[in-house]
Amino acid sequence: MRRTMVAGNWKMHGTRASVAELINGLRHLALPGDVDVAVFPPFLHVGQVVDGLKGQSIQVGAQNCAVEPAQGALTGEIAPSQLVDAGCAYVLVGHSERRQLMGESDQMLNRKFAAAQACGLIPVLCIGETLEQRESGKTLEVVSRQLGSIIEELGVGAFAKAVIAYEPVWAIGTGLTATPQQAQDVHAAIRAQLAAENSEVAQGVRLLYGGSVKAANAVELFGMPDIDGGLIGGASLNADEFGAICRAAGN
Ligand code: 13P
Numbered sequence: 001m002r003r004t005m006v007a008g009n010w011k012m013h014g015t016r017a018s019v020a021e022l023i024n025g026l027r028h029l030a031l032p033g034d035v036d037v038a039v040f041p042p043f044l045h046v047g048q049v050v051d052g053l054k055g056q057s058i059q060v061g062a063q064n065c066a067v068e069p070a071q072g073a074l075t076g077e078i079a080p081s082q083l084v085d086a087g088c089a090y091v092l093v094g095h096s097e098r099r100q101l102m103g104e105s106d107q108m109l110n111r112k113f114a115a116a117q118a119c120g121l122i123p124v125l126c127i128g129e130t131l132e133q134r135e136s137g138k139t140l141e142v143v144s145r146q147l148g149s150i151i152e153e154l155g156v157g158a159f160a161k162a163v164i165a166y167e168p169v170w171a172i173g174t175g176l177t178a179t180p181q182q183a184q185d186v187h188a189a190i191r192a193q194l195a196a197e198n199s200e201v202a203q204g205v206r207l208l209y210g211g212s213v214k215a216a217n218a219v220e221l222f223g224m225p226d227i228d229g230g231l232i233g234g235a236s237l238n239a240d241e242f243g244a245i246c247r248a249a250g251n
Helices: 016-027 043-052 080-086 096-101 106-118 131-135 139-154 156-161 180-195 199-204 215-222 239-249
Strands: 004-009 035-040 059-062 090-093 122-127 163-166 206-210 229-232
Touching: 004 163, 004 206, 004 239, 016 043, 016 239, 035 090, 035 239, 043 059, 043 080, 080 106, 090 106, 106 122, 106 139, 106 156, 122 139, 131 139, 139 156, 139 180, 156 199, 163 180, 180 199, 180 206, 180 215, 215 229, 215 239, 229 239
Parallel strands: 004 035, 004 229, 035 059, 059 090, 090 122, 122 163, 163 206, 206 229
Antiparallel strands: none
């Protein structure tokens, strides 16, 4: 049975003071024992969050990493090995904001995914279509290409130690949520693509949904058979709301 997971992507939000306040809120949450909970602060605040959540069941991840595992001469980048040293367990790979705004290609993301795993980090591969792609009936084609790129380069076995987040770009930060059935349909297609290569890997991998998830819509989304939790943006900046979403993922 897959353990559900709720991850909070804080994106480019936070000051030392607001992060301290959020940590304090998270420390006081009553979290369900059957859900893996993680938060993804900006790099700048990873150390503060790791220290602040010591002794809690919440794990910490980063929002991006370099394409090479080891430290080196790469100004402005952070190596996956440095993230491990800082106390991270996860790293987001290929968030749509990075694919679209920073021009990250599938080839680059293959390298980031491999570099993260080489250091023992669990990559959370983010995939999803734009509104234009959905409206022209290309959703499954786009998602399948993004997923297929990793499978072709690293083999389906790479997903034995990874998480996948389906985030339709049109639902991110817009207040528009995919309906539970729309999300389920894509999640089922993702799992089927993996199952065509290896059914054990397909059954074990966690598929998170992301895009305007709130406490109010989480129960319905997480109730779908192939949705194993969520990747939460805006609502993860409020500890109480985030806690309610985590409880919605529990049994
Ligand atoms: P919102 O929950 O703010 O729509 O963001 C989703 C997201 O991009 C998480 O990575």
